Amino acid sequence: MRYWLMKSEPDTYSIDDLKRDCVGHWDGVRNYQARNYMRDQMHIGDLILFYHSNAKPPGVVGIAKVCKEAYPDHTAQDPNSKYFDSKASDEDPRWMMVDIEYVTKFPRIVSLDEMRDLPSLAEMVLLKK
Template sequence: MQTWLMKSEPEEASIDDLQRLGRLPWTGVRNYQARNFMRDAFQLGDRVLFYHSSCAEPGIAGLARLASAAYPDPTQFDPASPYHDPKSKPEAPRWLLVDVSFDRKTRLLSLKELRERPELASLQVLQKGSRLSITPVTDAEWRLLEPLLA
């Protein structure tokens, strides 16, 4: 099993939304590297660190699981969507999504707290210039994070 950190803006999809609904499609990924993770590396049941971004207090807010294989993101074809991509065609979609299912809410492990822990310095979310919405988390990083999420 792998672990992934997946960022979501809470006004768009929060851990509370996921808890209420049980399962959500992870729409709006528009970065090729993040898309390739979904397409090539994700496996059903992989662990997800649900990270709230672009908010007053960013950080890990809960745990989820990958609940589907990657499939075309319908927002790319919707002209009314902020994720519309006029160059993407239904017969050759550029963008994919996966479904995630709720595991549990955690205490908020804030970005500030993550940065204050030198043993977590290797986390990709902490690297300068890292803006990817999906990043892998190593087994060693997970072992350090797990007790902090209780």
């Protein structure tokens, strides 16, 4: 099992939205490295640190888990979506998404600075940046 950090702006899709929905599609990822991680390395049962970005304060607000492995992101082929990619097709979808399931919401936000101070997370790639 691996641990991943996924970020979302709370006014777009929050941990409370995921709690309400129980399962959510993690669509709209338009970064090749993130897509490759989702496609090649994320597996059912992997845990996700759910991070609220562009929030005051930003930080990890809960835990989710991968419940469906990578599959083509349908928003890439929807001309009405802000994630539309004219180069995506059924034969070459270009972009992938995973489904995630709500696990828990933290009683408080955990900042990246707090996470950097934890020796157990010293090797987390994201925290080395």
